Amino acid sequence: MTRPTPTVVRTVADLRAAVSAFRAKGDTIAMVPTMGALHAGHISLVEAAKAAGARVVVSIFVNPTQFAPTEDFSKYPRTFEADLAKLAAVDAELVYAPTVDVMYPRGFVTSVNLAGPATAGLEDVARPHHFGGVATIVTKLFTQCRPDLAIFGEKDFQQLAVIRRMAVDLDLAVDVRGAPTIREADGLAMSSRNVYLTAADRAKAPHLHAAMQTAAAAIRRGGLAAIETALAAGRATIAANGFALDYLECRAADDLGAARPDTALRLLVAARIGQVRLIDNIAV
Numbered sequence: 001m002t003r004p005t006p007t008v009v010r011t012v013a014d015l016r017a018a019v020s021a022f023r024a025k026g027d028t029i030a031m032v033p034t035m036g037a038l039h040a041g042h043i044s045l046v047e048a049a050k051a052a053g054a055r056v057v058v059s060i061f062v063n064p065t066q067f068a069p070t071e072d073f074s075k076y077p078r079t080f081e082a083d084l085a086k087l088a089a090v091d092a093e094l095v096y097a098p099t100v101d102v103m104y105p106r107g108f109v110t111s112v113n114l115a116g117p118a119t120a121g122l123e124d125v126a127r128p129h130h131f132g133g134v135a136t137i138v139t140k141l142f143t144q145c146r147p148d149l150a151i152f153g154e155k156d157f158q159q160l161a162v163i164r165r166m167a168v169d170l171d172l173a174v175d176v177r178g179a180p181t182i183r184e185a186d187g188l189a190m191s192s193r194n195v196y197l198t199a200a201d202r203a204k205a206p207h208l209h210a211a212m213q214t215a216a217a218a219i220r221r222g223g224l225a226a227i228e229t230a231l232a233a234g235r236a237t238i239a240a241n242g243f244a245l246d247y248l249e250c251r252a253a254d255d256l257g258a259a260r261p262d263t264a265l266r267l268l269v270a271a272r273i274g275q276v277r278l279i280d281n282i283a284v
Ligand code: PAF
Pocket: 033, 034, 035, 061, 063, 066, 134, 137, 138, 156, 159
């Protein structure tokens, strides 16, 4: 059966009109912010929003302010028509795809200033401006759409922690929810950037997840006292498999601070293989 293509709106006024029409029927609104190049991980976020009984607004906007000049903004994959087809298949009804001028009009100077999980010494080390750009655009998306809830992938675990904290601190009145990482059969976390892996690097990529699983198992067995040894072994394995490691850390899952006995723990990793920087994380 051919499903209807989602309605695409490109301005704040059209977004608000469409959302108001949902609200007039008493519907709950869920937002799934994306940068497009949708894969099964994104689609699982839409499905989670639908499972929550909400009308789903998917935003597609490749946000320039979260890329450093040296990063891949211009070559970030843009696959709008294919994205719409994937969204139609899961009955997403509304797509918000603003232009850069809508999101950053002439004279734009305001941004969100962050600390806490945004300065945890993980992604923020290699990408010092990244979370400022993410927080600013997500704040704009939330205030433009005013959803009841928003769903983000746990794949970007630090981003999720930053947005959760920000939504509380700034009274954004959005219930920020995480959804589990979707993986390929061999364990590689799905990412829009995986398309850039060469065949040889794609074959090595699952070692990252495998090394994390081994480290997590050692920490589960040995508790906090086992963390440093498990991390050292994991770092060595990752390097031995041809990655240039940025970090492998074990942190408190709530605020990404130092591991504590009273909180759930999370292992987080970032490493380059060839031209591609992969990130991943798992619960301990
Ligand atoms: O996770 C992403 O795709 C982006 O960082 C987000 C949340 C859509 C903001 O541009």
